[in-house]
Amino acid sequence: MEVLPDVAVAMKGITKQFPGVVALDSVTLHVRRGEVHALCGENGAGKSTLMKILSGVYQPDAGELQISGKKVNFQGTRDAEVAGVAIIHQELELVEELSVAANIFLGREPRKMFGLLNDNIAKEKSQSLLTLLEASISPEEKTGTLRVGDQQLVEIAKALSLNASIIVMDEPTSALTDSEVERLERTINTLRQQGCTILYISHKMDEVFRLADQITVLRDGRLVCTVDKTETSPAEVAGWMVGRNIEKHRFRRQETIGKCLLEVKNLSLTSKDSSQRGRLHNVSFRVHAGEVLGIAGLMGAGRTEVLETIFGATHGRWQGEILLSGKSVRFNHPSEACDAGLVMVPEDRKRLGVFANFNVNENISLCSLFRTIRNGFLSRQVEESLVAQGIHQIGIKTPSQATRITQLSGGNQQKCIISRWLLTKPKILLLDDPTRGIDVGAKADLYTLINSLCQAGMAVVLTSSELPELLGLADRFIVMNEGKVTGEFSHDEATEKKLMAAATLG
């Protein structure tokens, strides 16, 4: 390989295997100094793994890594930091209890005599870095009280304090508001002018095309291509990402829409802590039998809060009215909602859905245990045949019912949780971002499932962080931003552009 002088990062033939899957298969990537290089690909395409190798989190099984023309062999993130590579992970790694300055200099605290901490220097340096980043944050503030966008800037300041010349950002905008995204883009441009090389992971095409100089597309752990931004178009890149031209394939359903099952009137929620997050203002919508209502919105827009409030799972105080088949209800606990035929599949599968200490059987039967009682005790046989039905109904791939749920793929885990609820025979199903972090095949299965549930007369409320998915599945849409409904569209009116515009409406 010829080493060009202006190549900041050269990764050659990088291969990385995890038990059961090849995450990266001989990927080669060249990044020029001082450019913003976007990495695109679907979930599981290998973007994050590649960047974790670049930043020393993982070691490659095969392949060579060069920084500024020098071959390196990172054994940990420390080695990468010394070589000037810093990564800002999707899930921020800040100590929330510490101040901003303490976080920026965590592990490299400036010291004075007798090894005492020199907070003044830390504060001064932090302040100058934050000023550079246009952040109006005080270095003394507690990091946990900052908004996500500001926390991200703290991470960037941390990277700059390391004198990093190569900064990796893993989907930095997924939790940001529009103005924060703009500020981040300005920051990235400033960094570029100062000679920083930035690797930017995103699957938001508009951002990628605003920011990037070069675009690399990965698919299923393989390199598809690296192109100059000027030589391609968003549609082409999106096509490379999925490996086919994405036509808006929509499920054609027979017109089976029935009577109104769920109506929400002027739902307002004040969350327990006074932060802006987790608030709702006058949210209203209706869902009919046999219909999928899609709730679009960025992270933190209030989608989850709406579903949680309806389900009786919120901790905050709420006003407004919820009508189930025309009857006013007010659920104080999820079990009441479940008894009334309304169930929710929560957003964060690992944290809120899966019982890692249970096997597949116990995970699926959990909500219908009362149906398996014979002679006053749980009957294993009844339970197993019930779960077998559930497994069969939505095609969960598991070696046996006694398999630990954590051994299944993310998609099958999610199916187990959905099956858990379907066994309670609900009339209304709330799905909070059900396809997050699951593979393409399982996604397709879920789409078919949602579709068939609707045809059977169920009302479905669906949120998704992927607009094309939502567009393909839902019959009607509401769009939320900062706890308010900012748009309502029918199946025919809705386009990605319109939904996005409404979702980012000030």
Next chain:
Amino acid sequence: MMKLWHLFPRNALQRWLPSQNESSLLVAIVVALAFTAIVDTNHTYFFRPLESLRDIARNSAMLGIFSLGAAVVIIAGGIDLSSGSMIALSGTVCSVTMLALAPTEMMAFQPVGWVIVLIAILASLVTGFFVGTLHTWLITVIRLPPFVATLATLVGLRSFARALCESSTSVLTPTKSAVINVADPVFKAVRDNVWFSVGTFLVLACITWIILSRTVLGRHLKALGGNEQASRLAGIHTDNVKWFAYCFGAMTAALAGLFYVANESVAAPVNQGRGHELNAIAAAVVGGCSLSGGVGTIPGTVLGALFLRVVIDAVSKIIKTGADVYEGLIVGGVVVLAVTFAQGMSKVQHDRRILPGSLGLCTIPVLALIAGSLAAMTTGIGSGLAAGFTALIALLSLRIYETRRSSQGV
């Protein structure tokens, strides 16, 4: 789908066989008994087998009863540090009730009658229920961490029991006293007949086992311990499940407290059951309960309690001093070893070194000192020095070996 059906009989079979942890505990118990029988110079196990068996059975049953409570709380994802103090309070409440209802008989060491005994027992169990309720309120409403809530009652309940004992004796008897003697024949019978405690323990163990494995409540307890937020979102009334767990924990301790009073013929809140909460937690942990919740079995806990008592008995037989002196050391050591072998070996193997870096270097004299001082205290200065130096040299060579191997490895 037919494949799944084929697998069922094997799964059913697997459920009835003891798990790996339980079978290794059984083996460990047998080994400990055999070792003691041979090494003990008085050969107590050979010459007085029934007496030895009775001691172990009684002690295991008394520990086992509230270990079951500790296990249920731990499986539900909590912790109950207060059971030792609950034992003291239960004994005190029982004796004070009898003293209040039949002061003359109590002071004359006469029978008080079975009705009053029954009332006293009920009063103790109700106290357990109250304490469990208090714990649940502190944890779910006031939102204290379980560790803090039960740490407060660990200290508070014993103090409360002592105050109760002193103030009621000062009112009901001529002199204020820190103990209340219990001479009722019911309690004597329980003391003299080991089957009362063993029977209670076994019945309670069976009930707990059935609750955990065959009822909705049991499944909800495990779900709560496994993932509290997910449990709530799955429609489980997590606060009620916690209420059950903490009441069960406190009431088993209250029950154990009654056996303590019977066994010692006295309610002595100053030191009855002091520190025993940790033995119960240790029994549950040795028996396979995970302190992070959601994992654990009742057969394992029963065997864990039995194993602890067998080892404590073994040491008292072998070194011939009071078991109570070395009890803490034994329990501590057993917990470290059992949990290391049950769960930790894979982690140790993964790191490949047990004495890494400067931490490892400093651990060498610590371990050598423990070995040396233990040997010195039990068998004399000479062998203590020998044991200490042997341990030091052995650990140093292990360290050198590990350092060499890891430098070659990279």
